Amino acid sequence: MIKVTLKDGSIKEYEKGTTILEAAKAISEGLARVALAGEVDGEVKDLSYKLEKDCKLNILTFDSEGGKHAYRHTTSHVMAQAVKRLYPEAKLAIGPAIENGFYYDFDVEKPFSPEDLSKIEEEMAQIIKEDYPLERFTLPRDEAIAFMEERNEPYKVELIRDLPEGEEISFYKQGDFVDLCAGPHIPSTGKIKAFKLLSVAGAYWRGNEKNKMLQRIYGTSFSKKSELDAYLFRLEEAKKRDHRKLGRELDLFDIYDEGPGFPFFLPKGMVLRNVLEDFWREEHKKRKYQEIRTPVILNEDLWHRSGHWDHYKENMYFTKIDEGNFAIKPMNCPGGMLVYKRRLHSYRDLPQRMAELGLVHRHELSGALHGLMRVRCFTQDDAHIFMTPEQIKDEVLGVIDLIDQFYSVFGFKYHVELSTRPEDSMGTDEQWEMATNALKDALEAKKMEYKINEGDGAFYGPKIDFHLEDSIGRTWQCGTIQLDFQMPERFDLVYIGADGERHRPVMIHRVVFGSIERFIAILTEHYAGAFPTWLAPVQVKILAILDKHHEYAYKVQKALEEKGIRTEIDIRNEKIGYKIREAQLEKIPYMLIIGDKETENGAVAVRSRKDGDLGAMSLEDFIEKIIKEIEMKA
């Protein structure tokens, strides 16, 4: 007998060799019915897995990440089986479960069309109906290769060849379909209750643009039809929050054919932007940052010196002035270097925090452009911190706190990644290790969870990246903290230490918003365009009922504007319901309705965007209320 510790801490005894499914049945029939996989000592296994020793066991259903994962992974196998039935010449690549669904990559002569997707869906339904059990088996390496060669699956052969020696090579079989797969899977195809294929797109084999482009089909599946429908509905709803749509509707910003990737900020968008920048300046002043501004165009030699020529030229724009070669800056750091170098610094002056809202231009691939999220010119809320090596940790911690404080003001959730040395980079391994460890130490001191992004650092140093989510769950890098030993050396930056000698400072590049443009895009989607009062381009709209109320309406507007409140007034000859509807669609936080009663009493009838009619109050009370709200940034 073996002792199995369950999720609730209770211990059950089973015969050695009991499967997870049998163990689940012993707990309850109901549980066994919805069981999809099991977690044994932290590893996810098939339900048919035999328990051979004392262990911790957690039965996974669709409610758990592991359960969902196995369920969707099996759905992707069903899709592959359907594709092979319909298009036998299709070669299989990889087909994992991902967040919210799954995909499978195929090498086919002719790309899939939307009609093909429907056909594949029908075939999948058939396979599910036929309810094949998924059977796992393993093969020694050479047999595994021979097996896939025989089936004419070159990508699978390549995958097997790349598996480490001695690794168990497992396969899953369902009916006539067999796939190389580590698993786990759910017990049979019939368990899949609701699925849908969502899109086709090209994807490079192994994510390398030098490789062949395969056809990737994305799909998702759920344990109930209602859950699938709810998910699809959520996707539709999320599209309405798209900042590209809202930006145009709310008159904030837009991008025209005349400037692909070069956004226009319209009057209302500028108000929002300026509020953000004001807030930014205020907070940076508190933290002893100085602000500078460096030129957009600087001569080419500077970019040779900084290393950008060697490592970043592909992303840069160049121009000529008279006979000289110039570059349009893709980053602010070289300019910042020149500012630091303008005079000799003492260790007493360090750390020096130099901030710059710098407009940079980068050549992004046309296919990468995405509204304000990915553009070809953007404003970084940059800062370069020059410091002694001893100050690194405190400075990094200070920036982490600053970013966290900013994001919490907006109620953003974020995740953090640590990016390490890329292939194309400058400096010695020792410097990189030192820098990477410094960032790690800071993250660990903060007890922050982070994911390591191998080889994704900047060419001059490793970085901590802060990622925010858009309306449909895609994440975008916003804040970043980059530690740099290279630039100070390249530019021969020095400070005079307590010993009277020259020393090399270390530098941090960091942004909080990231790019103002991207941040505004995220903000717009986060609030679905209904910005909190402190950010709203128009905070109050005054709606007069009749002509005779105009005079008082203007008086109200003047009183509000004297307090710095951003207003608009609607004195058009329209019904009040019409004006309210319009202001509501413009997502203005407060409407003040001005009619006979208000004019007589010096009052305002307040309607909030969120809560509707709030009734009448005195103008003074309203001003006090809204000012408090603005100050609270609520």
Place this chain on the structure above:
RNA sequence: GCUGCUGUGGCUCAGCAGGUAGAGCAGCGCACUCGUAAUGCGCAGGUCACCGGUUCGAAUCCGGUCAGCAGCUCCA
């Protein structure tokens, strides 16, 4: 940049298999003076992204270019 899809008045979309464009909203004008999400009537507005080809004739078919969307790659 790559793969697929898309491109009709400011916006959202119709326009069957080719015979030189239509609606709603927005805009403008007129009437209505009307209290919490759309008053009525009228008017104007489009080289159907651009270039070329096929055709007696193309928004509709073909090719190219540009732009957008999804994904890949890349990144703030």
